[in-house]
Amino acid sequence: MAETSVPTPRRAPRARDLKAMPGFKTIGWACIFALYMPLAVLIIFSFNDNRSVVKWTEFSLRWYEAALENDGIRNAAWVSVKVAAVATIFSTIAATMAALATTRTAAFRGQGLAYGIINQPLMIPEIVTAISTLSLFSLVKQATGVTGIGYLMAAHTAFCIPFAFMPIRARLEDMTLTLEQAGADLYATPWQSFRYITLPLLMPGILAGAMLAFVVSLDDVIITLMVAGPGETTLPIFILGALRRGITPEINAVSTVLVAVSVILVIALFLVQGRMKK
């Protein structure tokens, strides 16, 4: 029989928060620190007026200037933007249409399968998708003789679709059908109802989807590495190649720009979604 007499505390009990577990707070802060510290180092040394990426000497933008003058980097940036823009446009359109089909009509047979197919690129290791796509494209190239950057764009479009799909579908699921019914009640044809009610209300979701698709396309390495033909070097591929030759502050500068683009887009996305909730 356990005794229930009042035990003497080993140390004075802290009155606050019983929920808190000892050390958890430290680990939490440490994780955040560990997640950001390497990026911080990278960014800081991109402004270093020195070849070294270790010893700080003086603030300077010379590596940004150097990067800007580097033809390889400029070409790669252009390819990246081109591919990401095309992939974003097509994947967002396809994802918007698919999201409309799966949310604006009653549940249908094959809905699970449709979701499965749309999310397939997320469920398979990227390296497998990469080499499979490479195999397909080499077959197609052999059969048709057609080459070009279109293949890379098509591959990016495919894996961007599930990312664009997520926020668009979420937005549609939050929108009640009542507004569209109100539109129909006020003499809007199905097309007008879509044009004047569904589409404007869905716009924040579409914007969020497009931003995600753009970021994901911009950041891709593995699939691009496998699929890209000669002269189709994107920025990440350029960075990977440069790293193999050696570490330079120029790489830090380019990397900082890429990180900044992603961070700005993602912050914008959070703000858009925050406004959507209101």
Added chain:
Amino acid sequence: MTAATLTQAQIEERRRTRRTRRALLAPALIIIVAISVLPLGITFVYSFLKPGTYGGVIWEFSTDAYVQFLFERDIFDGTLQFNDSYLTIFMRSIGLAFGATVGALILGFPTAYFIATKPREQRNLWLFLITLPFWTNLLIRTYAMLLILRDEGMINLTLMGVGVIEKPLSILYTDTAVFIGLIYTYLPFMVLPLYASLEKLDFRLVEAGYDLYANRWRVLRHIITPVAKPGIIAGCILVFIPGLGAYITPALLGGGKKLMIGNMIAIQFGSSRNWPFGSAAALILMALVVIALLIYARAAGKGARAHG
């Protein structure tokens, strides 16, 4: 007459809905099936062909790709000899992915718990801080890690500066570096699902636990862990699967010597020019992923049943 028009109207409406739905779904499904699903079939076929001399395949049936996985054909007499070098790569990949999963769990659980106990208005900011790195370029993050882990990197400089060590620890280009890199890369995947389930925890239960004379360990074990279980399972699967197929992390931090499956596959399509073997390795990787998912489904199913 009117009954007929009504039925007709309903049939017409249903048909129209179906037609619209098909037209709307078509682009996304066609693109993904053509560029992502169909190629898996090609990979399957390729794994049973012979490699072309300059890459690609020769259309002849062969199981060599799978045989090569475990055996080496003697160049002179053509006999098969057991060769564990590829098996070693697979085992190391599984080991590293598993280790990274455990490491991420050990770091991720306290972090997720810490966030879940924050005041509601602060939580979103914390979650944002955890997710943000995920949206920045994986290659760049890995490169940033490389800068830290180098002999003349932040860690070694700090340790030497404090006087803990005299000469730099060689972390970079070791399994340890890959292990650290994998945890660093996939930690957000662990924290998010963990947070999602811990957020549902009624913290009055924790207080009730203390009230009933449980100590911290028991509260953690018997009250918090069962609630967090779905999150733990989901988090582990989200770290293990991409960890298993990792390419960039071992390529950069492993220095091209400490290979994982992903790099091995890529090499077959590059310098080794053995597409069938690369395809076979990709399929074996897929099989491992499917096994992991099945274990996940069983664990998740059990969890769901246990919670009624």
Added chain:
Amino acid sequence: MSSRPAHADHQAQDRRNTISARSLVKTFGHGETRVTALDNIDVDIRENEFFTLLGPSGCGKTTLLRLIAGFELPTGGTIELEGKDITALPPHLRPVNTVFQNYALFPHMTVAENVGFGLKMLGKPSGDIDARVKKMLSLVQLEAMANRRTDQLSGGQQQRVALARALAPAPKVLLLDEPLAALDLKLRKNMQLELKSLQHETGITFVFVTHDQEEALTMSDRIAVMRDGAILQIGSPKDIYDRPTHRFVADFIGDINIFEGTVESTEGNQAKVRLRDGETVLARMPEAGTSAGSCALAVRPESLRIAGPGEAAALEGTLENVVYMGAAHNLHLRLGSGEELVVRHGGSTEGIDLSPGAQLGVVIAPGGARVLA
């Protein structure tokens, strides 16, 4: 079962029907989960009337409204609008507008854009739209709000915008789906009056859905009381209140005393009913006519009063409770049969023994007791 009582159409027969629904059936789902929301409904809604569908939640009133609006297709039956079959017509081709329960205002448009939306979809020239929007906004006293966003409005204002928006295209019928449910009591009372006068001014047929019997009685020209997908009774508020033909209708609308009894004899539309405590009461028979035998007898509390000294009492009971109601007292009596009787005694209680346990006689006003179908 067909539930259109024969007596409902004896007045204003000359007015044309705006909406005529015949044998309307609506079921949801299939097989075991199949639910019948509307069970063979017949209803005529006349031109220029304020018609209310009243019933508890799940009675099918909203489903009927949605069928008229065209948001759902019926499983069977027909709906006519001014003699034209609109059963299968999609909503945007029906000259019918709806005020939705939660208003369904377009959040990305201003108040004026909301109100003008229907006219814009009809392809009216923008000058006409502006004029009409202005007129509608002045009708609901929101001229000053024209360029506001709808989320900057109060609940009552949003309600008015929804009303103006639905009235702007001058529909043949205005459908209102519990539009007042989200408003607080005082605002609701005001809007009830305002809706009624709007209906008079515009001359548009209003079909109003509510579960609030008081609201229905206040506003309607006619009420259809619904339960379980069927219409139990259609009639003017007075008909429904004074001459309920159905036990559910009597019970649902207002306070009422209902007793078990046996019809002993009938004479014309009068019946002699013996109650369980042995007393007999004269009561009016329903038009449909009930055969002799056990029946339910209904008496409104206000059709009862305490018998004066020397007056012959129809019923007698023991006083259990007195509730002061302001203008009247509710006296709760226990009859010999054990049944409870509520008497709404207006006027003075002087000379009446109101001590608990007092034996009181009760008089039924002429025509106050009715046998329910």
